[in-house]
Amino acid sequence: MQKADVVVIGGGAVGTSAAYHxxxxxxxxxxxxxxxxxxxxxxxxxGMVVHCYGRELNIEKTDLRxxxxxxxxxxxxxxxxxxxxxxxxxxxxxxxxxxDEQEFEGLKELLRxxxxxxxxxxxxxxxxxxxxxxPNLNPELIAGSRLRRSDGNLNPFKLxxxxxxxxxxxxxxxxxxxxxEKILLSGGEVQGVEVADGVIEAPHVVNAANGWAHQxxxxxxxxxxxxxxxxxxxxxxxxxxxFEMLCLGDFAYGATQTASGNYNLGGPGPARPPGYDYYDExxxxxxxxxxMSYIAVIFPKLAEVSVIRSWVGTMAFTxxxxxxxGPMPGAKGLFxxxxxxDGMAWAAVSGKLAAEHICDGRTSLPIDHLDPGRFLGQPxxxxxxxxxxxxxxxxxxxxxxxxxxx
Amino acid sequence: MRVxxxxxxxxxxxARAVTIHVDGRPVQxxxxxxxxxxxxxxxxxxxxxxxxxxxxxxxxxxxxxxxxCVMEVNGRPNVRTCVxxxxxxxxxxxxxxxxxxx
Amino acid sequence: xxxxLAVIGGGPAGLCAAIEAAQRGxxxxxxxxxxxAGGQLFKQIHRFFGSEEHLAGVRxxxxxxxxxxxxxxxxxxxxxxxxxxxxFSDRQIGVTAPDGVDTLEPxxxxxxxxxxxxxxxxxxxxxxNVMGAGAAQTMVNVHRVxxxxxxLIVGSGNVGLIVAYQLLQAGAEVTAVVEALPGISxxxxxxxxIVRMGVPILCRHTILRALGTExxxxxxxxxxxxxxxxxxxxxxxxxxxxxxxxxxxxxxAELCHMAGVRFEYYPALGGHVPLHDSTMQTTLPGVYVAGxxxxxxEASSAMEEGRLAGIAxxxxxxxxxxxxxxxxxxxxxxxxxxLRLGPYGDDRHEAKEKIVQSCGQGAR
Numbered sequence: 001m002q003k004a005d006v007v008v009i010g011g012g013a014v015g016t017s018a019a020y021h022x023x024x025x026x027x028x029x030x031x032x033x034x035x036x037x038x039x040x041x042x043x044x045x046x047g048m049v050v051h052c053y054g055r056e057l058n059i060e061k062t063d064l065r066x067x068x069x070x071x072x073x074x075x076x077x078x079x080x081x082x083x084x085x086x087x088x089x090x091x092x093x094x095x096x097x098x099x100d101e102q103e104f105e106g107l108k109e110l111l112r113x114x115x116x117x118x119x120x121x122x123x124x125x126x127x128x129x130x131x132x133x134x135p136n137l138n139p140e141l142i143a144g145s146r147l148r149r150s151d152g153n154l155n156p157f158k159l160x161x162x163x164x165x166x167x168x169x170x171x172x173x174x175x176x177x178x179x180x181e182k183i184l185l186s187g188g189e190v191q192g193v194e195v196a197d198g199v200i201e202a203p204h205v206v207n208a209a210n211g212w213a214h215q216x217x218x219x220x221x222x223x224x225x226x227x228x229x230x231x232x233x234x235x236x237x238x239x240x241x242x243f244e245m246l247c248l249g250d251f252a253y254g255a256t257q258t259a260s261g262n263y264n265l266g267g268p269g270p271a272r273p274p275g276y277d278y279y280d281e282x283x284x285x286x287x288x289x290x291x292m293s294y295i296a297v298i299f300p301k302l303a304e305v306s307v308i309r310s311w312v313g314t315m316a317f318t319x320x321x322x323x324x325x326g327p328m329p330g331a332k333g334l335f336x337x338x339x340x341x342d343g344m345a346w347a348a349v350s351g352k353l354a355a356e357h358i359c360d361g362r363t364s365l366p367i368d369h370l371d372p373g374r375f376l377g378q379p380x381x382x383x384x385x386x387x388x389x390x391x392x393x394x395x396x397x398x399x400x401x402x403x404x405x406x
Numbered sequence: 407m408r409v410x411x412x413x414x415x416x417x418x419x420x421a422r423a424v425t426i427h428v429d430g431r432p433v434q435x436x437x438x439x440x441x442x443x444x445x446x447x448x449x450x451x452x453x454x455x456x457x458x459x460x461x462x463x464x465x466x467x468x469x470x471x472x473x474x475c476v477m478e479v480n481g482r483p484n485v486r487t488c489v490x491x492x493x494x495x496x497x498x499x500x501x502x503x504x505x506x507x508x
Numbered sequence: 509x510x511x512x513l514a515v516i517g518g519g520p521a522g523l524c525a526a527i528e529a530a531q532r533g534x535x536x537x538x539x540x541x542x543x544x545a546g547g548q549l550f551k552q553i554h555r556f557f558g559s560e561e562h563l564a565g566v567r568x569x570x571x572x573x574x575x576x577x578x579x580x581x582x583x584x585x586x587x588x589x590x591x592x593x594x595x596f597s598d599r600q601i602g603v604t605a606p607d608g609v610d611t612l613e614p615x616x617x618x619x620x621x622x623x624x625x626x627x628x629x630x631x632x633x634x635x636x637n638v639m640g641a642g643a644a645q646t647m648v649n650v651h652r653v654x655x656x657x658x659x660l661i662v663g664s665g666n667v668g669l670i671v672a673y674q675l676l677q678a679g680a681e682v683t684a685v686v687e688a689l690p691g692i693s694x695x696x697x698x699x700x701x702i703v704r705m706g707v708p709i710l711c712r713h714t715i716l717r718a719l720g721t722e723x724x725x726x727x728x729x730x731x732x733x734x735x736x737x738x739x740x741x742x743x744x745x746x747x748x749x750x751x752x753x754x755x756x757x758x759x760x761a762e763l764c765h766m767a768g769v770r771f772e773y774y775p776a777l778g779g780h781v782p783l784h785d786s787t788m789q790t791t792l793p794g795v796y797v798a799g800x801x802x803x804x805x806e807a808s809s810a811m812e813e814g815r816l817a818g819i820a821x822x823x824x825x826x827x828x829x830x831x832x833x834x835x836x837x838x839x840x841x842x843x844x845x846x847l848r849l850g851p852y853g854d855d856r857h858e859a860k861e862k863i864v865q866s867c868g869q870g871a872r
Contacts, residue, residue, distance in 0.1 A: 041434065233484055236504040261457075261504050282597045282768060285611050289602075304482065310594075407654045409678045414553045414567070418652050443651035451636035451655075451723040462722050464636030465655065468643035469623045470541065471760070474634075488646075489542070 011210035012042035016163035017351025023170035035178035044313025054341035072349035085162035094151030190333030211314035213338035224278040229266030230310035324372035336372035441487035457503035519547020521799025521814035522620030527819025530582035546572035595763040623757040623800035632718030641754035656750025668754030669698035750768035776855040777803030783867040785822035
């Protein structure tokens with residue numbers, strides 16, 4: 001039997017952030033990770049930091065996104081001043097590329113919304129300007145783009161490890177290969193968690209298990225989404241921007257060049273037949289070809305580059321594409337920080353908000369819009385089957401405005 | 407140095423000479439041999455320099471696994487010279503760091 | 509492209525697997541990324557050991573030629589210059605041939621991708637002309653170029669001793685062989701040969717650093733104590749221009765790992781090895797391993813493991829009567845067992861027994 005002030009479930013960027021910020025506030029933290037630090041989406045993503053992910057034409061959500069992610073980046077810059085491990089945060093900018101006129105019109109509309117919120121940083125680039133910023137792109141695929149210069153990328157392994165290390169220095173215990181079987185509740189109050197070798201008693205639990213969060217907290221509407229990624233051999237520095245692109249209608253795509261020069265590309269797995277396992281971490285040869293063929297189309301010059309590794313990971317979406325951050329209704333002491341398809345831009349602030357809520361009972365930024373209970377009592381979300389990221393995108397932008405639980 | 411007469415392997419088989427260009431200088435090679443062999447025969451040991459320290463590197467495993475021997479070949483960087491055969495007129499340049507991608 | 513058996517790697521293990529299977533009517537496709545099949549055999553210019561049935565007295569490169577001839581005779585489709593870059597959990601294989609990318613859809617797979625040399629780090633280890641001993645062997649015996657004239661060999665296992673001898677044959681001077689352990693690691697017969705030719709084998713010695721600006725110009729060696737710490741005052745500078753590292757090999761088993769085969773760690777076999785049963789089938793049904801990829805041994809055991817796998821695949825595909833197949837498997841197993849007898853083979857035999865046991869224990 002172990003006792004702690006807080007048990008954090010999940011050793012990715014968000015979980016380790018929570019462990020760090022809680023340890024900093026003097027709480028005795030035990031972090032339980034079923035595999036190893038950054039074994040989930042954190043260790044399988046592109047490490048991109050995108051402040052305003054997606055193209056939803058929703059003014060309220062855009063405003064919120066910018067608020068949280070900007071706060072998160074400020075926290076990461078604070079980290080850089082004192083953390084032992086350098087997690088290679090490079091704010092080199094990120095392009096969101098429109099491949100045809102229709103998409104470009106969509107981007108223009110999105111920019112209008114962003115500008116109306118006082119976002120002066122976001123830029124709209126036409127085709128020529130886009131190619132000036134990133135000459136290696138295939139000109140036939142570009143109608144225009146938007147650019148945010150404070151976007152960029154980081155090394156997600158190092159971010160998670162950096163936060164974990166600093167948490168440990170402040171007394172947190174990181175238990176890897178420790179799967180939480182159950183969050184223990186009694187009379188609607190958190191008692192702790194059950195792990196293989198017994199129980200860890202704690203009045204507070206943070207569920208930061210992202211793709212697996214809903215398995216531990218029924219009623220939490222996060223769905224796992226399977227994404228593919230691959231990494232190339234080290235290449236000399238191409239013009240620097242990471243980019244996101246919706247490509248050819250059924251493949252939302254991103255690419256980034258890491259600090260060491262490798263190109264990291266990825267996108268959602270193509271929809272597979274019924275019975276599709278969103279947790280299947282094996283990659284299939286047709287998926288490899290698909291990603292490789294897109295590389296060749298997007299970057300004609302990279303057609304000859306060697307891909308050294310390919311893999312699959314599971315991240316999570318919520319019905320309105322905003323993460324769930326906050327106390328779970330009906331479970332006093334349970335704090336949720338899950339449902340991130342764009343986690344690297346949110347991890348630092350998520351942990352801080354968890355620590356603030358647990359220690360002070362209030363948060364420095366409002367989180368009622370991210371209430372994990374906001375989907376309770378709603379008709380059960382009927383996700384199209386099988387779903388992939390683009391299906392999600394369509395589904396989300398068509399159907400869901402931001403929901404409040406109140 | 408070429409091993410022309412060997413107690414077990416016998417005499418080196420006759421092979422046509424081809425010219426490759428290494429850092430702008432012509433180097434005699436034998437048709438069909440690996441770039442790394444031609445360079446070794448010509449006494450060239452440093453094939454590239456590293457990104458940060460500019461340290462010299464050359465052959466390590468010689469079977470195409472370790473990528474220590476990579477050079478810029480016909481404009482393309484990261485070519486494993488120990489498993490790539492020479493071609494007449496080939497340009498082979500000492501790769502500096504990750505090279506230049508043309 | 510559909511095929512009955514895909515063999516990845518055309519070295520001794522892969523060729524033997526292909527031949528046994530093709531002989532029994534299996535349609536075999538063998539891929540190898542090199543210009544020529546034969547793997548490490550063509551570097552082995554020395555005569556093999558073992559009994560007559562193990563082709564004792566025959567040079568490796570002759571065995572290589574014989575195997576290639578047999579493969580051709582039995583109709584094995586050999587695709588050279590073809591890299592297998594992916595083995596997937598459904599047994600599909602991604603390959604890149606000179607004319608483009610393809611997918612093999614085999615019913616069975618034999619992975620025979622061999623091994624890679626370990627390295628040893630010391631100041632100056634990245635200098636040009638610090639290379640693997642096997643690398644020097646490749647340069648001399650296959651490419652017929654001598655990378656240096658005055659050689660230091662680090663490591664007195666069989667690879668180090670044999671390469672020392674072969675460098676002497678090619679006209680180089682071997683200044684010394686250093687070995688950190690108190691005794692010579694390799695077979696006495698190899699050691700005696702080079703000692704007779706004037707090469708000192710310095711046990712309880714190690715390399716401290718390699719010196720030079722553009723390439724190796726000198727090496728500093730020293731004696732070591734029981735805890736492998738250099739003994740102060742024993743340092744010596746050797747005038748060498750080539751340093752060959754012979755500190756063991758490890759399996760090149762990435763394809764197995766990628767496909768999800770289970771591994772265990774066995775120092776006696778070179779490190780992380782894919783688990784297999786007594787017929788060389790791994791924990792992934794339909795995927796077999798043979799040769800150094802399943803544990804570092806020798807060419808003779810690689811060939812026998814290849815034969816085992818080839819026979820097993822033939823039985824699994826129903827090409828032979830199960831009783832006849834069982835008999836052939838037992839024979840191959842016996843020959844393999846004979847290769848692991850004696851003081852040099854016991855550790856490997858024990859490790860292989862444990863592997864088969866672990867494999868049989870099923871999912872963990």
